[in-house]
Amino acid sequence: MAKICKSSWCLLILAIVLQLVHTCICLSEPDLLIQFKDSLKNTGALSNWDAKVPSCKGDQPNWSGVLCDKGNVWGLKLENMGLKGDINEDALSQLKSLRTLSFMNNDFEGPLPDMKKLGALKSFYLSNNKFSGEIPADAFVGMLSIKKIHLSNNQLSGPIPSSLGTLPKLMELTLDGNQFSGQIPDFTQERLINVNFSHNHLGGQIPASLSNLKAASFSDNSDLCGAPLEPCPGPPERKLSVVTIVLVAIAVVVALGAIVAVIIILSRRKKAPQLGDAPAAAAAPQGHNKPPSEDLDRLEKGMSPDRGSEGKKSDQNIKLSFLRDDVGKFDMSDLLKASAEVLGSGMFGSTYKAALNTGPVMVVKRYRQMNNVGKEEFHEHMRRLGRLSHPNVLPLVAFYYRKEEKLIVSTYVENVSLAVQLHGNKSRGLSSPDWRTRLKIVKGVSKGLLYLYNSLPSLIAPHGHLKSSNVILNENNEPLLTDYGLLPVVNLEQARDQMIAYKSPEFKQNGRITKKTDVWSLGVLILELLTGKFPSNFLQQGKGSDTDLPTWVHSVVKDEWTVEVFDKDMQGTKHCEGEMMKLLKIALILCEPEIDNRWDIKEAVDRIEEIKERDDVDDFHSSYTSETDMRSSRGLSEDFINVPMNG
Template identity: 75%
Template sequence: MATSKVKLSRWFLAVVAVVLSQVFTVTCLSEAELLIQFKGTLENNGGLSNWDTKTPPCNGDKENWVGVLCDKGNVWGLKLENMGLKGSINVAALSQLQDLRTISLMNNDFTGSLPQVNKLGALKSLYLSHNKFSGEIPSSTFEGMLSIKKIHLADNQFSGSIPASLAGLPKLMELMLDKNQFSGQIPDFKQDRLNSINLSNNHLEGPIPASLSKVNKNSFAGNEGLCGGPLEKCPEPEKSEPKLSVGTIVIVVIAVVIAVGAIIAVVVILRRRKTAPQQEAMLGGSAVIQHGHNGAPAGDLDKLERGMSPDRGSEGKKGDQNIKLSFLRDDVGKFDMTDLLKASAEVLGSGTFGSTYKAALSTGPVTVVKRYRHMNNVNKEEFHEHMRRLGRLNHPNVLPIVAFYYRKEEKLIVSSYVHNVSLAVHLHGNKSRGQPSPDWPTRLKIIKGVSRGLLYLYNSLPSLVAPHGHLKSSNVILNESNEPMLTDYGLLPVVNLEQAQEQMIAYKSPEFKQHGRITKKTDVWSLGVLILEILTGKFPSNFLQQGKGSDGDLATWVQSIVKDEWTADVFDRDMTGTNHCEGEIMKLLKIALDLCEPEIDKRWDIKEAVDRIEEIKERDDGGGDDYFSSYTSETDMRSSRGLSEDFINVPMNG
């Protein structure tokens, strides 16, 4: 009997040892091994060719593997967009990545039902829009995801009711379910943090919950059965009520007239009260510190010091008074908001995303402070991490970010001041400033510098679809030697999607206009347009239009000129220094048109684009006359001498 008990005990211990060894094996898998497991269930995964266990996914905060986001040597995010990925998503492998907080698989070809995302309990952001997921999502799918803040499932084929568990997520801030086939009524979303929701273009019906009554009506467009809230009132149920008497009707009409008159009187009084403040605001207000001929709205920065949003009024607390800037570089002297307020200030400009100030510190360098709006959908942790990534960039053609400040309603980004103006001013404003326009050698130098800086952004920010995202002449600053420096780069992940699609250059590309998405070649298109602007001196007027780009863009205009008959009218008449350079200028123009190719498959990638640009020389080598043979016949080409005369005599930009 004792022997049997001993054998049983040994057998039990052996079983326990096997089970523990299996558990230990699973839990001890490295991040690299787990990601390889995840990759193994994906189809068409050639874009992940550098995922190899020989190299760790992360090296500190730097990513060794494409699409991996790193923080202190750990994988905190996956951004695998626009890669044509298919197959199944191995949630079991991802659930063992302890630091994983964000996943983006947007713009791929995944099909089938939604994965069991609630196994990723610590996830904060889930982006699965623009795929082919389908079927109903069970009501309890999102239960237990207490940390999730952003869920994007737009442009799929989901059907059935909106999962009720979404309404129970306490930290939910963004919910994008548009362009699906959801039906039934909208759950009652009562989350205080939910500030961005889109349920448009589904089959929803019934009254909109009171909790969503203040949401923009565009978020419910394309659902014919919805009513209430920002839409038309829901119809009252029919009742058989007795008819009103004539006397009652007269009394009601009189009461309505009196009420309308009272409302009109209140409106008139309020407008009169607001007239004076509005006029003062249009003139810049009285709180302006004058420095020479320029001034800075000191009231805005003063409100920031007191913990208030300049656009929202008093929101801060007494504890917010000491505003601390987060510095990204060790090679600059530290300062705080108090130093900025004491600095002599000058307004450099006011654009779509905020105002820009030049601040000359009394005991430090001259800095540029830019206030950004439309970034309130990104949380503090994500914003800090993204700014740290941008702060590590170091290239002579990329303006470094010195410091930043996070506040929910707006952000401050501080950079060094460059003692020159933007490329846009040199191209389009020099006449009014009494300055000559850049000559051909200078323009070529600028183009090469911009392309090198853009290539560096591609190599340093591989997880971003459009590493710059907002490339235009006003975001290229020239230093004293006319060396270009890129600004406003890498902001796509932190700008609110709605404002980004309305204003940023990447969203004016042909691919977004045609297919509603941007790609790895979108910045290449922006570079092509910028080169055309530099060569022609014409501003891309379609950039001024909100939303999707216009058909009548700069590339289309240049194409129409060179396709019908080659003429020097296409070039900027103020561009000097063109003698014996016509062939090289023609080559560069052809390169720009190739970069603007509407079809993505035909457009060069950034590496080939930069290689071709680097081949351009300041002077002809005798081989440039046939470069435009694909556009004109040999008999239509002008001689080198004739082209030189055109550059001097023919009115251009006419």
């Protein structure tokens, strides 16, 4: 018996010692990050993660995607890296200073990670992946410090977890672009300022606590109702009794009889009108209450706008909302009085040129595919676009809001669009742009696009409709981007049918657009500039639904990189073939169907800026980088989205 007791005491002491040893053994931050990395796949972008090198040196990281604060890891920013596999929450939970995570624009699949294990997080961004399945109701219980949760554009389903409504510090929540169903739980947080439930399968009444949000936050959920959307149907009305119906019918008959009697009496007192008693215009209302669409309809049909009798403008002018202070103010009547012409009619509406009597020439674009957006949201988005300022982005001057249509006013640029320069000059007896001009246009467009990415970080596709007809050239052939940033305010059904972003390979394959969708559009535009081929012609010529301009270029250069692919009308190409070939290969990488193989916008601009007007040597076959080398040098994306530097 004594021996048994002694053995038991030994076992107890051994257990205590082992527990103490386990407690004392703490993995370092580099070891924990390597452990986390080992759970991932396709980690080429993390090649400089080395346990022998400290992950942080003060506030400066030694490893890619690591954010440091006083020598500790406080955040991971691993975006646009093509990462797959599992997220090791256990390893991350031991990083005591970790406060923010961003794994956006990767290829993670399966259930959402167990975020409860990371209770100290202040923000995490998992948008634009392939996470799927239902999220448990208690998935976020205990995350008392969390402020920002971004889960947009995944494949998550089932009800929205009720624990989201219990997070006291939550300020941002984006769940749009998933497959959530059921009712929206109640949210009581007063600091909740950025919320998006759009593009799901939600239904029922919107909680009163969310009724002050914009309607766009709930769009594309056909069964949702209540403020800020349409009111929910009321309870069925009780059937009226027979006696009530009879009494109501008698009252209606009596009322109708009284109305008829009054009309007869008034008609007898009224003097028969004499021809020429008053001008015909006197019958019209004195205030200009009719919408400008009526005058614009007349203008579009080639008729003069109706300006009232004797050409006088209305007393009650329709006011435009101005976005710039350096342009003289005018109103709708000034536009309608201006010398005007229809410049063109596109998929979204018509474009007019209006030369004001006192002031510059303006361009008015009329949009009829934005009637799902509310007035407050539209005003806010236009003001956001109005703050943009870049040499390669056409500034907006003013706008006008009506439920049925919108007007956007910008300054008139004397030259024509890039589409006309490339494809319409022959019919006008003009020469096509030479290589030097085309390279200048490519560099200007790419810099303008990079500016949009940096200035509109919350938009997945900051331009969304980049094509040659939306690039205007000024008198110096400097390109100006137009029709940018409209993706959030165009009706989704029309956007999917007509906007370039929704023609991208990723939308055709996966039904989504990404941060590299505009990059794909830029690649197609460069191919159009180099080949002189109009992109949409391939589909129109019936060559098959999978045939597009990048596919055609690949077919031409499949066996040999040949200058035969370039536009034969392009002048000034002597001793430039090597640089032209470099740009062609850049364009093909930007047009890669696989998003992982496509450069981000920052690297695309850097590579384009390296292109010169002339070859360094005459033998261009030795002067351009091979396609394989260019692919292997694909860098990391610097287009991160609002991961807070202070948590």
